[in-house]
C-alpha cells in the first residue's frame with residue numbers, strides 16, 4: 001500500500017472534477033482512495049511525488065504500427081497538391097506499404113514493431129489499440145495479430161488491444177476482386193480471434209470497401225466475437241458511420257466527412273467517435289466536433305500512427321492538437337484521451353482515477369491540464385501501468 005502525495009493537481013477524468021493538492025492510495029495494481037492531501041490516510045507508506053499534474057494513463061484508440069518502410073516521398077507529394085486517393089491509384093498508399101511489409105523478414109519486423117511501440121509511454125500512453133493491415137494475406141495478417149498480442153506489456157511496450165484489419169485495402173494481387181477478398185477476410189475472423197485479436201476493422205471508404213462489403217466484414221467479425229471499429233467517412237461520406245451505428249460498433253473512426261445526422265446516429269447507438277487530429281490536419285479537413293458534442297457522442301482520440309498519414313506516437317501532443325485543431329476544450333480532450341479511449345475498447349477498469357480502477361497513471365511536468373494545449377507535447381515525469389513504473 002502506497003499513499004502518493006505531492007500532487008499539485010489530480011485530473012480524474014470523472015464528473016467529480018479535478019482536485020488541487022491531491023493524494024491517492026494505491027494497493028498493488030489498484031487505486032483504493034482518492035482525495036485531498038489534507039484528508040489522506042496517515043498510516044501508510046507515503047511517497048511525495050514532488051509536484052505535478054496526475055492523470056489516468058492515456059489510451060491511444062487508433063494506431064497502425066505493424067509496417068516496414070516509409071512513404072515520405074508520397075507525403076511530400078501530398079503537400080504539393082496530390083491527393084491521397086490519386087497517390088494510391090498510382091501505386092502508392094497502403095499497398096506500397098504492403099509490398100515493403102511483406103518483404104521484411106519476420107524477426108526484423110517484430111523487432112521494429114517492438115521498438116516502435118516502446119515509444120508510446122514517453123507520450124503518456126499506457127494502453128494502445130493496434131491494428132494489423134499491411135500484409136493482406138492470411139498468414140501475414142494472423143502473424144501480425146499474434147506478434148502484437150505477444151508484445152503487449154513487454155519490454156517498455158504499453159498494454160495492447162489488437163484489432164484485425166485484414167480489410168484495410170484490396171491487396172495488389174486481388175485488384176478488381178474486392179468481393180472475393182472480403183469473403184476471404186471474413187473466413188479469417190475466428191483464427192484472428194484465436195491469435196489474440198479483440199476487434200475487427202474495415203476501411204469503409206471511397207476506393208476501399210463499400211458499406212455492403214464492410215458490413216460483411218464486421219458481421220463475420222461479430223460471429224467470431226470481434227467488436228467492430230470502423231474507418232468511416234474519412235475520404236468521402238460513403239456511409240461508414242451509419243453502418244457503425246447500425247451494427248452497434250465499438251467505434252467509428254476519423255469521421256472527417258460526417259454530417260449532424262451521422263453524429264446523432266453514432267451517439268444514439270453508443271458508438272464512440274475516435275478522432276485522429278494529425279490525420280485530419282494532413283487531409284485538410286476536420287471532423288464536426290460541435291455536432292458530435294451536441295449529439296452527446298463519446299469521443300476518443302488516437303495518434304493514427306501509420307506510414308502514410310501520421311508518424312506521431314505522442315498522445316499528449318494529440319490532446320494539444322485536439323484542442324488547437326479540432327476545437328475541443330482541454331478538459332474534454334483529456335477525458336477523450338483517457339475515459340473515452342477506455343470506453344471505446346470496452347476497458348471498464350481504467351480511464352479514470354477512482355477507487356477500484358487500475359493504477360494506470362501519468363505524472364506530468366505541469367500543475368494544470370491547460371499545459372497540454374500550450375506544450376503540444378508535454379513530457380511525463382512518471383508513468384505507471386497497473387501500479388508499476390513503465391517510465
Ligand code: NIG
Pocket residue numbers: 064093094097203231234279304306307308309
Ligand atoms: O487511418 N485510413 C486508413 N488507414 C490509415 C492510413 C493508412 C496508410 O495510408 O497507410 C489511416 O489514415
Ligand code: FE
Pocket residue numbers: 062064231304306
Ligand atoms: Fe487508421
